[in-house]
Amino acid sequence: QVRLVESGGGLVQAGGSLRLSCAASGSIFRINVMGWYRQAPGNQRELVATITSGDNTNYADSVKGRFSISRDNAKNTVYLQMNSLKPEDTAIYYCNLKQYPQNYWGQGTQVTVSS
Numbered sequence: 132q133v134r135l136v137e138s139g140g141g142l143v144q145a146g147g148s149l150r151l152s153c154a155a156s157g158s159i160f161r162i163n164v165m166g167w168y169r170q171a172p173g174n175q176r177e178l179v180a181t182i183t184s185g186d187n188t189n190y191a192d193s194v195k196g197r198f199s200i201s202r203d204n205a206k207n208t209v210y211l212q213m214n215s216l217k218p219e220d221t222a223i224y225y226c227n228l229k230q231y232p233q234n235y236w237g238q239g240t241q242v243t244v245s246s
Contacts, residue, residue, distance in 0.1 A: 133157040140240030153226030155207040163230035165209040169222035216244045
């Protein structure tokens with residue numbers, strides 16, 4: 132069983148920064164992909180960023196240059212540094228862990244950016 136626990140969400144003004152963290156516990160494989168997705172009201176869940184266990188990263192075009200994903204493999208933790216936040220970044224942010232053949236989700240953390 133794998134558990135993902137997110138932290139770091141909150142309310143911030145436009146132009147501000149937040150850092151999300153997600154700690155994974157349980158049976159974690161050495162090879163996996165961790166990432167962040169988000170879902171705004173009325174929208175589908177969308178990719179924000181992913182990072183492999185080899186530190187290869189992938190970002191949504193909408194966050195490139197503003198967000199940075201990183202991970203600490205010793206702690207099974209993934210981070211999302213979010214800078215220059217915009218109101219359209221407002222959403223519930225979900226942590227994700229993919230390790231074949233399973234796909235795990237955290238409970239989500241709310242990020243609200245005020246204009």
